[in-house]
Amino acid sequence: MNEIRRLSTAATGALIAGAFGILCAPQAGADYLVPGQPVPPPGDGMGHVSISTEPGGVVHVNVIGRHDAVNSVGPYANGCSVQLGEKIEERFILLDNTGSGTATFGPGERSAPFDGWCGSKRTPAAPTDLFAPHDEVCGTGDDGDGPYEYCITTGTMVVIDGGPPVSAPDFPKPADPYAQEPTQNCAEQIPNSLDRLPPGTELALTRLKGSAFGLYLQVACALVNVAASEDPLNDPNVFTSACKLLESATDPLSIGASKDFFCGKPVS
Incomplete structure (x- = not known):
């Protein structure tokens, strides 16, 4: 020092x-x-x-x-x-x-x-x-x-010499290297993860999304978010889980009939 x-x-x-x-x-x-x-x-x-x-x-x-x-x-x-x-x-x-x-x-x-x-x-x-x-x-x-x-x-x-002052360089504020990426709600991770299945599995993907298993995942996600929330009625994670669950339940064949109907279209 x-x-x-x-x-x-x-x-x-x-x-x-x-x-x-x-x-x-x-x-x-x-x-x-x-x-x-x-x-x-x-x-x-x-x-x-x-x-x-x-x-x-x-x-x-x-x-x-x-x-x-x-x-x-x-x-x-x-x-x-x-x-x-x-x-x-x-x-x-x-x-x-x-x-x-x-x-x-x-x-x-x-x-x-x-x-x-x-x-x-x-x-x-x-x-x-x-x-x-x-x-x-x-x-x-x-x-x-x-x-x-x-x-x-x-x-x-x-x-201090009694004359013109020292000027500081105009540094920009650097980004925080410790900042963490925002975590994605599990209700959004489920369809996104299914969408990343390897090529050639489109039929299996359709059946999986429209099956009781896909609906079960959304129910489980909604329950987890409700349990973890201090204010479920005003928690955006709970809302996302609920609307994704409704979309899965009302679109059993996964043909996109309910896409964005309950959750709304994302802002572009």
Whole structure:
């Protein structure tokens, strides 16, 4: 996780400051990020993450499509915790159902590293980093009590330079990789499954659909849906089962005489 070290000697501080000036030469008079816009750790459901600033030292840490944290458990359940500096300030982002949310810090003319952690469905016993790890970056920050030297490996340094703000990329909200396809009502599965019989079985298919066995399947399906429903009179699954049962019962030869009569035609 985030490592912030205060360096004690003037010689070491001067060396780091010199290296920082060479490696990270920002546009003069503009806010900037070190080592740059963050990225989330790799893997399904990690989405996007970005940082933006506003005049006056306002910093936004944006999480987009972090589906891995939605419905997670533990101290970071359903969200991400974002930390400014060495526990200077901390915000918890309760993510919406798209895995998105924003933590806002400031105003305040203060340069400091940001880091964070999120709940995870993949590793429920431990949070995941908000930002992907990167090579160690060292420099000088200011936590409000004066300048200090830092080294970070998973955080992002936000330098408030009093000029144009940092703009966040316009990421689209990614699809949820954990989303499940809606289950089909068994009343609809029965005729659909029969329709998938191999070629050359048309006669057997007709007899099976129009037989007492096909009607028995629809009766069984209707009973299952009624038993599983908390409100059978207003449950669409119960309605579908009932109307399919009526269509099967009134079309014993399976010639389509009652097709869509009770259930209605699907909307195209």
